Amino acid sequence: MAKAADGVKVAVLDDYQNVGRSFADWSNLAPRAQAVFFHDHVADLDQLAARLANFEILMLMRERTALGADLMARLPKLKLIVTVGMWNAAIDFDAAKARGIVISGTPGGDPNATPALTWGLVLAVTRGIPRRQPQCAPAVGRSDSGPIFTAKRLACWGLARSGRQSPISARLSA
Numbered sequence: 001m002a003k004a005a006d007g008v009k010v011a012v013l014d015d016y017q018n019v020g021r022s023f024a025d026w027s028n029l030a031p032r033a034q035a036v037f038f039h040d041h042v043a044d045l046d047q048l049a050a051r052l053a054n055f056e057i058l059m060l061m062r063e064r065t066a067l068g069a070d071l072m073a074r075l076p077k078l079k080l081i082v083t084v085g086m087w088n089a090a091i092d093f094d095a096a097k098a099r100g101i102v103i104s105g106t107p108g109g110d111p112n113a114t115p116a117l118t119w120g121l122v123l124a125v126t127r128g129i130p131r132r133q134p135q136c137a138p139a140v141g142r143s144d145s146g147p148i149f150t151a152k153r154l155a156c157w158g159l160a161r162s163g164r165q166s167p168i169s170a171r172l173s174a
Contacts, residue, residue, distance in 0.1 A: 069095035
């Protein structure tokens with residue numbers, strides 16, 4: 001792997017919660033490597049290719065930035081893609097293999113996290129929790145507590161593997 005004057009360049013993408021630095025002791029990489037954290041998302045292919053052109057390693061925090069064949073072809077220094085978790089639908093694995101780019105995933109993670117968050121969001125939306133939150137202040141009067149779930153049906157699509165972790169299609173009852 002080619003080393004720049006400041007070491008191997010690592011781009012940590014889509015760290016929009018600004019938590020990437022807390023996941024590891026990045027100082028251990030110096031002086032062999034230099035990590036740059038990007039907290040915004042760039043969707044434009046030309047802008048993204050220009051931003052990432054000098055990086056040898058891309059660390060994907062989310063499935064937000066698509067790493068397709070078109071982008072990889074414009075990143076001649078790219079040698080390694082690391083993704084949080086062992087799967088990432090945003091990476092074109094065949095294109096990476098054809099270019100000799102290694103893909104690595106991090107172990108761990110809770111397979112129940114996405115279904116649990118999904119149910120939390122479903123409850124928040126159906127019970128109007130974000131709208132009612134200001135009413136929970138002590139000085140403010142209370143209103144109705146939202147709809148009742150007795151004998152309601154709910155089905156969710158698009159959770160892929162995560163949906164297998166919990167009964168996503170369920171009959172809700174009190």
